[in-house]
Amino acid sequence: MHSPGDAGSTLALLNDYQRDFPLQPRPFAAIGQQLGLQERTVIAQLQQLRDAGQVGRIGAVWGRGAGGAAALCALSVPPARLLQVAAIVSREPAVNHNYEREHAWNLWYVLTGTDALAVRATAARIAHAAGVPALFLPMERAYRVDLGFDLRGAHALPRTGALHVDASQAVQPADRPLAALAEAGLPLEPAPFDAWARELGRPREMLLWTLRRWLRHGTLRRFGVVVRHHDVGFAANAMTVIAAPPDEADAIGMALAAQPGVTLAYRRATALHWPYNLYFMVHGRERAGAQALVTAALAATGAQRLPHETLFSVRRFKQTGGRYFAAAVREEARP
Numbered sequence: 001m002h003s004p005g006d007a008g009s010t011l012a013l014l015n016d017y018q019r020d021f022p023l024q025p026r027p028f029a030a031i032g033q034q035l036g037l038q039e040r041t042v043i044a045q046l047q048q049l050r051d052a053g054q055v056g057r058i059g060a061v062w063g064r065g066a067g068g069a070a071a072l073c074a075l076s077v078p079p080a081r082l083l084q085v086a087a088i089v090s091r092e093p094a095v096n097h098n099y100e101r102e103h104a105w106n107l108w109y110v111l112t113g114t115d116a117l118a119v120r121a122t123a124a125r126i127a128h129a130a131g132v133p134a135l136f137l138p139m140e141r142a143y144r145v146d147l148g149f150d151l152r153g154a155h156a157l158p159r160t161g162a163l164h165v166d167a168s169q170a171v172q173p174a175d176r177p178l179a180a181l182a183e184a185g186l187p188l189e190p191a192p193f194d195a196w197a198r199e200l201g202r203p204r205e206m207l208l209w210t211l212r213r214w215l216r217h218g219t220l221r222r223f224g225v226v227v228r229h230h231d232v233g234f235a236a237n238a239m240t241v242i243a244a245p246p247d248e249a250d251a252i253g254m255a256l257a258a259q260p261g262v263t264l265a266y267r268r269a270t271a272l273h274w275p276y277n278l279y280f281m282v283h284g285r286e287r288a289g290a291q292a293l294v295t296a297a298l299a300a301t302g303a304q305r306l307p308h309e310t311l312f313s314v315r316r317f318k319q320t321g322g323r324y325f326a327a328a329v330r331e332e333a334r335p
Contacts (some may be wrong), residue, residue, distance in 0.1 A: 009035050013045055014054065014227055021058065021224035023208050026191055043188050046225075050188070056226040056321060057185025063218045064142055067171055067179060067324030069116040072268060072279075073123050074105040074135040082107065085130045090318040094122050098318035101239065101311040105135060105274070108239075108311075112322045135271045141250065143265040144257035145221065169217045171325070178207055180325040182223070230316055234283045236290040237313040241276035242303050249277055255301040256280045261293035275307065287312065 012035055022030040028046075029039040037045075049055040077085045082100065089098050089109050097110040111126075113119035120136065127134035171179045177200055186192040197204040214220040230237070244252050249267055256278070257265035264281040280297065284290035291310070298304040 009037060010045060010049065013042070014049065014225060014232060017058075017225045018227060019222040019224050023193075023211050023223065025193060025204060025208075027186075027193075028188075028190060039190055043190070047188050052231070053228055054231045056228050056319070058188075058225050059185035059321065060179070060182035060214075060223055061221045061226065062183070062322060062324065063169075063221045064139070064145070065170060066214075066219045068112060068114045069119045069138070070110060070112045070322065071116075071119050071123060071136060071138040073109050073111065073126070073137065074274075075107040075109075075127070075130055076105050076133040077107050077130070078132075079106075081132075085132065086317040088129050089126055092122065092126055093323070094119075095126075095318060096320045096322050098316075099237075099313045100315040100317070101313055103309070103311045105311075106314075109318075110322075112324055114324070133273075135274050137268045137271060137274070139266050139268050140277075141253065141267040143253045143267075144262060145264055145266070169214075169219045171214075171219060175210060176325050178202075178210060182211065182220075183321055183323055183325060185226075185321075226321060228319060229283055230319070233285050235313075236284040236287045237281070238284075238290045238294055238310050239279060239281050239313075240294050240298070240308060240310045242278040242280075242298075243270075243275040243307040244278045244303070246277075252301050252303050252306075253278050253280075256297055256303065259293075259297040259300055261290075262297055276309070278303070 013031070017031060021027065024030050026039065028042040031037070032039045032042045035042070046055065046058070050057075075085060075089070086098060086100070086107060089095055089107065092111065094111040094113055095109050096112060099108050100106055101108050111119060111122055113122055116138065119138075123134070123136050178196070181196050181199070187195050189195065193204050193207055196207055200207070211220070211223060215223060242252070253265055253267050256262055257280070259280075261282045261284070262280050263283055264279070266279055267277055268279060270277050282290050282293040282297075284293065290312075294310050298308065
């Protein structure tokens with residue numbers, strides 16, 4: 001048997017259950033059987049990882065379009081005001097990622113909403129409150145979206161070959177209460193789906209069937225352990241942006257998505273003073289290694305000949321899972 005602090009079982013919990021999490025009545029007992037651990041030991045280790053900030057939750061990572069809309073936004077903030085403006089951004093419940101990056105556009109955040117109009121309105125409100133120049137950069141096409149990567153190497157190694165990510169089936173209104181629980185995360189107790197069943201007043205097997213169906217149809221990109229990558233040592237986070245001719249953008253984007261170490265690749269709208277339409281990201285333990293991956297990906301795809309910049313992250317102000325359903329469920333519950 002492994003002890004609660006055993007390094008091997010801790011890595012297995014972090015690495016192997018980001019996807020293929022057992023959607024069974026007693027999932028932690030099933031994991032324990034696979035790892036040679038007692039159920040209570042699995043729960044204790046996951047609790048330790050969550051308390052340490054290495055695990056955000058065990059729950060849903062939604063497919064594109066499953067629950068609403070999202071956008072990447074950027075602000076150009078005078079250094080003396082950066083902390084003040086970052087706090088304004090982070091206070092917004094719709095914001096799930098908020099990072100400082102090395103650039104004149106130095107504060108980058110992602111927000112979600114029920115639809116594109118709601119997302120744009122939130123971004124406008126944040127820009128007004130911050131009082132600084134702003135970019136609004138909605139996604140146009142996804143080529144790779146996979147932050148459930150292998151943690152055993154020096155840099156991220158995506159474990160799925162899924163490229164060119166189409167929009168997924170949306171969650172139906174009747175299932176939004178389950179979706180709100182799934183994005184918030186499972187309780188760490190022996191029969192967590194029973195707790196959801198009691199809260200929703202629905203049979204446990206129906207909930208499990210719905211989760212499995214969402215996975216089959218792409219509504220869920222994955223269900224499992226959501227790792228906070230900075231906290232497990234992948235702090236060299238590099239976003240490279242490229243200004244590609246419109247007639248070449250998709251071919252280059254799909255080629256970038258296939259390169260070693262690329263975790264995210266997508267096309268976004270351009271903006272005034274921001275001509276870049278292709279984005280890709282790598283996550284590494286060391287800056288030099290991440291930069292080498294960027295250089296290799298640009299060279300392999302011919303994108304090095306195009307205008308491009310690489311923005312490394314400096315500070316993380318906020319990182320949570322995307323929240324599409326909790327606010328909608330609260331609104332629907334009002335008398």
